[in-house]
Amino acid sequence: MRILVVDDDRTLREGCVSVLQMDGHNVTSTGRGEEALEMVRRRKFDLVLVDLFMNSISGMEVLKAAVEAHKDVIVVIMTGNPSVQSSIDALRAGAWDYLPKPFSASHLQVLVGRAAHAAAATRESREVIKPANLVTQSGSGEPMALLGVSPSFRKAVELAQKVAATDASVMISGESGTGKEMIAQFIHKHSRRTQRKLVPVNCAALPDNLLESEMFGYRKGAFTGADRDKAGLLEVANGGTLFLDELTEMTMPLQAKLLRVLQDGVVRRLGSETQDAVVDVRFISATNRDPQEAVQQGLLREDLFYRLRVVPIKLPPLRKRLEDIPLLAEFFLKRSWERHRASGAPAPSFEPETIAFLQSRPWRGNVRELQNIIEHLAVIADGGRSITPDDIPVYDDAPASAASDTGLPAGIMNEAFHLAKDNLIAHFEKEYLARLTTRAGGNMSKAARLAGIDRTTLYRLMEKHGFKRDVLSGASE
Missing domain, CATH: 1.10.8.60 (Helicase, Ruva Protein; domain 3)
Structure with a gap:
């Protein structure tokens, strides 16, 4: 790896250089931000380790210059004053990871090892990606039907094809039943990790304490019934892919613990006082919620959101x-x-x-x-x-009285909030236009005047709901 270390703390800088050179890396260092800017613009580095707070030129400026000059460069921000906001700002600006000071030599070596792995995957992804077979086999041997000609679905599948060859974290969103797990299987199947395991974890199916022990494993005696050491699913997925289904159902304390694994790749089992394993795992997550709304509602940590949603894929509903x-x-x-x-x-x-x-x-x-x-x-x-x-069996999952009791279209109260809201607005617009055409007596100008909108808006609403313009063009305007 060609590595640049940028820090105005001479002791830390020289310590990093010594450790990295002993591991065989080609290391350059500087304590001046101005010189670092010139270096990242002039030379191609695989990895840049840069201090966030330096005199005259900040680490954020070096980060932005490095990413702008070479899109594949991996930049890690180092800081002795870590905060959630600064880590989020760095990740938004293109940082690959965030390294709080002080850190040990082993911590640095683990992080650089992960960076080397990511750099190799990026180089592989530059190769021509062969068209993926859209009807292939899932892990269970069942055919996976990624069939569709609709633009929105094709866009999602093409994005899955492109990201499959990399190690980037993927966040898949979409309503229940849209095929999120199938897309996750597809990405794993067409990745270079396909010979290793795809390990699914349903975050909504297990109680908090059981989910934690399943994911992280435990030491003998960690709790009642722990009669032996057990590796968690993170260790089982080492070298492969971990699929976190219904991510937003995971509790905040467990999200914080997962974030540590994403940051340094180190797993500590329940009941253990030392690190138990260093893992190399690709993360694919899924949720039937809007991920950004989940962040706003306090259901998903913002820093975890940005680490897991390197590549977002949104699956459209069947309708x-x-x-x-x-x-x-x-x-x-x-x-x-x-x-x-x-x-x-x-x-x-x-x-x-x-x-x-x-x-x-x-x-x-x-x-x-x-x-x-x-x-x-x-x-x-x-x-x-x-x-x-x-x-064809038709299942009416809403009682007939539900619509009459509320005055709403049948079944709408059983839908998700945003879907119900959209459908209710569409129902209102269509009913309103139907009555408006009758009141206007075929006069477009009168219809627009009665509705209090301009004719362009009226035409657009009519086209949206399948009304033909000639419905209102029969009378003189």
Whole structure:
């Protein structure tokens, strides 16, 4: 590694140089910020270790200059006055990590080892990425259907393809059932860690104390029932990928402990007074919440958010990728038919109106709900015949009285808040436009005047909800 050490503390600077040179790195150092600026602009370093607070030129200025000059450079900020805000500011500006002073030689060696690993992964990612097979095998041997032609879904898959070859942390967000775990499996499958384990952790499924012991492991006697030493899932995932599902359900104390692993790669088991393992783990996290809203609501540490969301991937709900439903339905039908029926039995097929009916459904459970419906059809349908809309089970999960009691559209009170709000606004706009056209008697100017909006806005609302302009163009304006 070509390393630059920048610190106006001569003792610390020379100590870092000595340790790093003993490990075989090519090390340059300076105690002057001005000289550091010139160096990072003129030369290409793999790693820059820079003190945050220096005379005349700050470490943040060196950080920004280094990242601007060479996008692949890894910059670590060192400081004797650490704070959450300064670490967040550094990460936002492009820092790879944050090293509080004082630190030991072993701590420095672990961090530089991780940086070397990241630099190697970055070099590998520059190679041409072969198009990924979008129907491949998951860890359980099941086919993974990353099928879709909708722009929003294609964008998410293409981003997953690009990030797979790196070691960057990925945060996947999307509603339940959109395929977050499948994207995580896809990234791991196409990474250079594919020969090692993908270890999933459901943060919502385990009580706090059990989740901590499962993730970090424990020493014998750490608690009642701990009759032996046990490695945690972080150690099991060493060299591979740890998938943190429903990350925002993890408690703040446990988030703080996880942050330490992200910072230095060191795991300490429950009941241990020393470090038990140094791990090299790639982190993929997922949540069905808006991650930034979770930070604002105090459910997710901001510093942890920025470390885990190096590359964000947002999966669209199924109702916003209707053009993908025919592909998914055919795939799920073929797979379910092969699973439940004898080999060679003629499979049923979908009528065009059946596909249209599927595309009209709200799909609150997204792709997972569609998959379950299609599997139901494969179980009950007769081979060789067509599947009609009447064959599709429709589950009304809201009582009929719910709408009449509240005056709201049926089922809306069972939806997530933001989805319910969007649907309610859309329902209001459509109803309002329908009544407005009647009141205006076909006169566009009068309709806009009655609504108190300009005609451009009125046209835009009409197009949004499928109203044709000629509905209001029949009378003279």
